Amino acid sequence: MIRRLGRSLRRAVGWPAAPDYRTLLFEELRAYLAARRPSRILEIGPKDGLDTRRLLTLEPKRLTLVDLPRAEVANRRWLAEIGSPAIEYISANLMYSDVIPALPAHDLVWCTGVLYHNPEQLRMVRLLYDLLEPGGVLVLESATTRNPRLRDASCVEIVYPPSDELKRKYHISANITHLPSARALVAWMQMVGFEDIVASTSHRRVSRALARARAAFIATRPIAPRSTVYYALGQEDGYEIGRAR
DSSP: OHHHHHHHHHHHHTOOOOOOHHHHHHHHHHHHHTTOOOSEEEEEOOTTSHHHHHHHTTOOSEEEEEEOGGGHHHHHHHHHHHOOTTEEEEESOTTTOTTGGGSOOEEEEEEESOGGGOSOHHHHHHHHHHTEEEEEEEEEEEEOOOOGGGTTSSOEEEOOSOOHHHHHHHTOOTTOOEEEOHHHHHHHHHHHTOEEEEEOOTTTTTOHHHHHHEEEEEEEOOSSOOTTSGGGSOOSTTTSOOOOO
């Protein structure tokens, strides 16, 4: 309601529209990459195709899109408008499809607005790590806990079963049950081995309310794996949790 009123006020007085946080996040990615140009890019859950268009400006040899089968019809419409031969489209569930383990490693993985729809979030972060080449870059963005008392903690808010009141209050759908804090997102990335983790300012540059509800990070899979991360602690058979794919 407040956001709608804000948009109406901007239009009425002629103020410029608030920037799209995804545009700002992409600008941060460009700065993070510096002169590097990823040859293989994986975009998970491409939504409206706007990020796809931005990623194509990096001139990859291959841009692979993965989205759920139910989204394919809508996605095919804007894919036809783009018409890029660099795009490969895969209609599958990233976490559970047999197609995903056969994918090659990528130089860049772009994953925004997807993680919090899956309850196995640490496993998913591990999968994103596995889908990257050593030295590859991850862009990870997610909704975060709505509870003000948990925002500064390293924890996950479980909203289940979500009552109608909570769904209205938190602006969430029935398939969203786990909302991590920003610190929990960082902890997961560190646990699976990411380094050079940089917090995005994209949400805060749009509004404080958005920054309280979402978080984004850019990180790198190291060239050589480190023995100190959580997934490498165990040496005996059966202890190590293992690869996610």
